[in-house]
Amino acid sequence: MIKIVIPSQIACNYTDGVHELNAKGDKLDQIISSLDEQYPGIKNALSEGFACALENEIIHDWFDEELNNVRTVRFIPAIEGG
Amino acid sequence: MSSVRTEELDRLNQETIEEGNRFKVIGTRPIRPDGIDKVTGKANFGADIVLNGMLYGAIHRSPHAHALIKKIDISKALKLEGVKSIITHSDLASLKPTDKNSNVNFFDLARNVLAKDKVLYDGHAIVAVAAISQSIANKAAELIEVEYKVLKPVMDIKTAEKKSSPIIDKNIFTEGLSEPNKKPSNTAKKVEFLLGDPEKTLNEADIVLDRKYSTQTVHQGYIEPHACAASYTKDNQATIWCSSQGAFMVRAYTAKLCGLETSKIKVIPAEIGGGFGGKTTIYLEPLAVKLSQKTGRPVKLVMNRTEVMRATGPTSGGTAHVKLGTDKKGNFIAGLIELKYEAGAFAGSPVGLGCMTAFAPYNLKHVKCTGWDILVNRPKAAAYRAPGAPVAAFAVESAIDEVASILQMDPIELRLKNCATEGTTAPYGVTFDKIGHKECLEAGFKSSHYHKKLKPYQGRGIASGFWFNIGGNSSAEIMINEDGNVTVATGNPDIGGSRASMAMMAAETLGIGMENVKPIVADTESIPYSDLTGGSRVTFATGKAVVEAAMDLIAEMCRRAAKFWKVDPKQVEWTNGNAICIERKDIEPMSMKQIAKIAFKTGGAISGKANINVKKGAGPGFGVHICDVEVDPETGRVTVLRYTAIQDVGKAIHPSYVEGQLQGGAAQGIGWALNEEYVYNKEGNLMNTGFLDYRIPVASDLPMIETILVEVPNSGHPFGVRGVGETPIVPPLAAVANAVSNAIGKRMTNLPLNPIKILSEIG
Amino acid sequence: MSVNGDPVEILCETQQTLLDCLRDELYLTGTKEGCSTGDCGACSVTLNGRLVCSCLVLGVEANGCDIQTIEGIGSEESLHPLQKTFLEEAALQCGVCTPGFIVAAKALLDEKTDPSEEEIRYWLAGNLCRCTGYDKIIKAVIKAAKIMREENEQRTNRRAR
Ligand code: FES
Numbered sequence A: 001m002i003k004i005v006i007p008s009q010i011a012c013n014y015t016d017g018v019h020e021l022n023a024k025g026d027k028l029d030q031i032i033s034s035l036d037e038q039y040p041g042i043k044n045a046l047s048e049g050f051a052c053a054l055e056n057e058i059i060h061d062w063f064d065e066e067l068n069n070v071r072t073v074r075f076i077p078a079i080e081g082g
Numbered sequence B: 001m002s003s004v005r006t007e008e009l010d011r012l013n014q015e016t017i018e019e020g021n022r023f024k025v026i027g028t029r030p031i032r033p034d035g036i037d038k039v040t041g042k043a044n045f046g047a048d049i050v051l052n053g054m055l056y057g058a059i060h061r062s063p064h065a066h067a068l069i070k071k072i073d074i075s076k077a078l079k080l081e082g083v084k085s086i087i088t089h090s091d092l093a094s095l096k097p098t099d100k101n102s103n104v105n106f107f108d109l110a111r112n113v114l115a116k117d118k119v120l121y122d123g124h125a126i127v128a129v130a131a132i133s134q135s136i137a138n139k140a141a142e143l144i145e146v147e148y149k150v151l152k153p154v155m156d157i158k159t160a161e162k163k164s165s166p167i168i169d170k171n172i173f174t175e176g177l178s179e180p181n182k183k184p185s186n187t188a189k190k191v192e193f194l195l196g197d198p199e200k201t202l203n204e205a206d207i208v209l210d211r212k213y214s215t216q217t218v219h220q221g222y223i224e225p226h227a228c229a230a231s232y233t234k235d236n237q238a239t240i241w242c243s244s245q246g247a248f249m250v251r252a253y254t255a256k257l258c259g260l261e262t263s264k265i266k267v268i269p270a271e272i273g274g275g276f277g278g279k280t281t282i283y284l285e286p287l288a289v290k291l292s293q294k295t296g297r298p299v300k301l302v303m304n305r306t307e308v309m310r311a312t313g314p315t316s317g318g319t320a321h322v323k324l325g326t327d328k329k330g331n332f333i334a335g336l337i338e339l340k341y342e343a344g345a346f347a348g349s350p351v352g353l354g355c356m357t358a359f360a361p362y363n364l365k366h367v368k369c370t371g372w373d374i375l376v377n378r379p380k381a382a383a384y385r386a387p388g389a390p391v392a393a394f395a396v397e398s399a400i401d402e403v404a405s406i407l408q409m410d411p412i413e414l415r416l417k418n419c420a421t422e423g424t425t426a427p428y429g430v431t432f433d434k435i436g437h438k439e440c441l442e443a444g445f446k447s448s449h450y451h452k453k454l455k456p457y458q459g460r461g462i463a464s465g466f467w468f469n470i471g472g473n474s475s476a477e478i479m480i481n482e483d484g485n486v487t488v489a490t491g492n493p494d495i496g497g498s499r500a501s502m503a504m505m506a507a508e509t510l511g512i513g514m515e516n517v518k519p520i521v522a523d524t525e526s527i528p529y530s531d532l533t534g535g536s537r538v539t540f541a542t543g544k545a546v547v548e549a550a551m552d553l554i555a556e557m558c559r560r561a562a563k564f565w566k567v568d569p570k571q572v573e574w575t576n577g578n579a580i581c582i583e584r585k586d587i588e589p590m591s592m593k594q595i596a597k598i599a600f601k602t603g604g605a606i607s608g609k610a611n612i613n614v615k616k617g618a619g620p621g622f623g624v625h626i627c628d629v630e631v632d633p634e635t636g637r638v639t640v641l642r643y644t645a646i647q648d649v650g651k652a653i654h655p656s657y658v659e660g661q662l663q664g665g666a667a668q669g670i671g672w673a674l675n676e677e678y679v680y681n682k683e684g685n686l687m688n689t690g691f692l693d694y695r696i697p698v699a700s701d702l703p704m705i706e707t708i709l710v711e712v713p714n715s716g717h718p719f720g721v722r723g724v725g726e727t728p729i730v731p732p733l734a735a736v737a738n739a740v741s742n743a744i745g746k747r748m749t750n751l752p753l754n755p756i757k758i759l760s761e762i763g
Numbered sequence C: 001m002s003v004n005g006d007p008v009e010i011l012c013e014t015q016q017t018l019l020d021c022l023r024d025e026l027y028l029t030g031t032k033e034g035c036s037t038g039d040c041g042a043c044s045v046t047l048n049g050r051l052v053c054s055c056l057v058l059g060v061e062a063n064g065c066d067i068q069t070i071e072g073i074g075s076e077e078s079l080h081p082l083q084k085t086f087l088e089e090a091a092l093q094c095g096v097c098t099p100g101f102i103v104a105a106k107a108l109l110d111e112k113t114d115p116s117e118e119e120i121r122y123w124l125a126g127n128l129c130r131c132t133g134y135d136k137i138i139k140a141v142i143k144a145a146k147i148m149r150e151e152n153e154q155r156t157n158r159r160a161r
């Protein structure tokens, strides 16, 4: 089981305020698609403006990243720079 | 990308890290390739462009901070001889609030470049004119008459939050609340990051430091005002010449606002005279395109300094409330921070990034960071170096300094005790690989600066800073010219010497001299898409693209040599700038010059390319700054006596320009801490619109800024590079404030620390 | 007037500044505009040998004067010592302030061959640079002063011999 932590804006719009979700899968897009079945629209919402933190990396433009050894996937605001 | 190249990169990377300084070009300090043009005045910046038949533009701006536009009368201006066209918001593409992508809300952007129905800050653009000369254009802009219904301005966070205050944008309903807001609000968003159970743990702490801090709106202060020229031709194509931090950004944003397909616009990047994040968005380009479309002639638009200050990218002022709990020995147990940042007139301050960076340099198991994005009638905040981080770091690092003095502990020791290292999970959810915070603190502790004795009214402050660093999309192409020299093209404007570092990385990889490499910044039609120059990503990500393009080129050169020698390509290797046939000693190695000569015979011109999205491996940056100040008790004036900036830079490609980033960031941070602030009157008019009273540090304000480059190589880059541009502006606010506080024995929590504030404290 | 030794004649509007004339009429765009209020020094030129902000001088005031701009200082083939040391010391990042700094620093070194760090800092206090924190600029000027002194000495020695 992988823990998925979503930002509060998304939580209040899609999951009744629940921040931490669980899902199974080997690839990032797989588990987000499975979440989308449960919470329709969440995949699109997370695709806009959010990066995701996979253990030691922040991934922008996330897609089918492998989730071997990943316990927590945390969606965070996309990082812009100066 | 073939797997061979990846393996090759990994090998290179491994060797780099194991063998340390084995480079020929990297780590040296050659003269930058674009240098001569820049010291002789030949380099063309945005405002230097002249086109045949060119018209000049000017903008009519709002004198009010908050008002409804009742009527715009352009008739007098139109009658002025020499005026060719006038546009307003309705000339732009019509957009909806839902027209946004992950980076930008185009509905807001369009309303920012030309106000729609309502002006939201002093200096908000309303009408743009084009005329045959600058003076006629200026006169026409003055002749525009706008009728307003003036509203009460909302100038600060406190007012914005009051229920009775006017609402700036009726489309804004606070996002991120557990109970969704039914009414529009000036608070656009709440963000929260939570690790463990900080509230409970805080109760168990021996020491709890609870303090509030505030900072003011400041401007990036680039010396070159925004400028662009655009030419729209009959076949519905537009060309834009401008200085920006990203030609592809300008193209995408302008296309959207003008209702054009992206590919119909070509953006030719001019040299850029500073940006620091402020040129990661657009202001003038769509206006120039539309004016050119209407007149059929090229149009140039250049801002003056007043316009830059009133209407372009400041960064958010904000407040911070910190609670830091430690045990008796100084171990950090829990940290909480609540940040409120001014967004300006449109949603989108960097408060989320402030939350994410606040406690990132430390190993804390229980953290809560809450951020509020708040609208005020000030210009829309734009990125400024490490967006969001400096204000948060100012608060946290000040709090740590105070805890150190309560514990009577050395402030570096306290930080060392708690600093994040490999394996620490940051509050935003990432577990760090190898990072250099500890190494920077140790270097600071060892420095001679740190042990110099101080006199009365002198004080020393230290502070750490963190920035994520990012990767992203980068493209590079390397072409061999007929003479055997190469041209390296990338899509990233050179804002501080990146041509030099690109050329150096190419030269190193190819095994040739810097003098054989010509780096260029290509336009949007000559190189595939590249993300902005910003976020400390270019040397890292575009550098990686250059190295991969060089690898690609090497592979092709080896194939050509094999073809020429009639041997199996597997037998050809690239060593020290030559193709070598491994098995056959009788075959003379071939240099690039020779390969250039056989190019046509063996299949045609030769180039290598790489178009990559670097998703991983950016390698976070940490820095530690040490600042000594002297406070004049009579006048309250602060003099910076000595300053040292220490940073983990991974691997410095061109050490001089890396030092320059540290020095420049430190100077900007010193200005932020001591002098700079937007000053508004009651009506919401900006009072200091020029460099005379918006005072950025000048040469006589500063000492030499010493630098210590710590090199903890980043395993995510073939040469170990970490981004360096953002981190150096994170520590100075607190480093200066801590120094001043220690000098006068009073804790200074509100920036800027101008003489008035200091005198009232020591009074 | 004369610009970088060349006689030039231009027509300008009365409100046009010398900076406008140089940039818009003579296309000498090496002189930059950062503020147009005399606060940033990007527009530095010399007028009859005196350092001025060209944004504060009217075009008509320059009538009959001798103007020197960045374009008149050194050339690609023979750079002025300041231009060389600015490059060697990496005293520029974006480079938009650089012409102004070089013109201003040259005016200083023409007057004073061995200025102290403090004198350089105060002389250049009218020139803003947002990128470098001034450190490398000051070092470049100190180094150029030294080179110029040595060159001078050699010249005098040669003459003496
Ligand atoms: S443009 Fe003349 S001093 Fe700034």
Ligand code: FES
Pocket: B223, B273, B274, C091, C092, C093, C094, C095, C096, C097, C098, C128, C129, C130, C131, C132
């Ligand atoms: S180098 Fe950019 S302003 Fe000086």
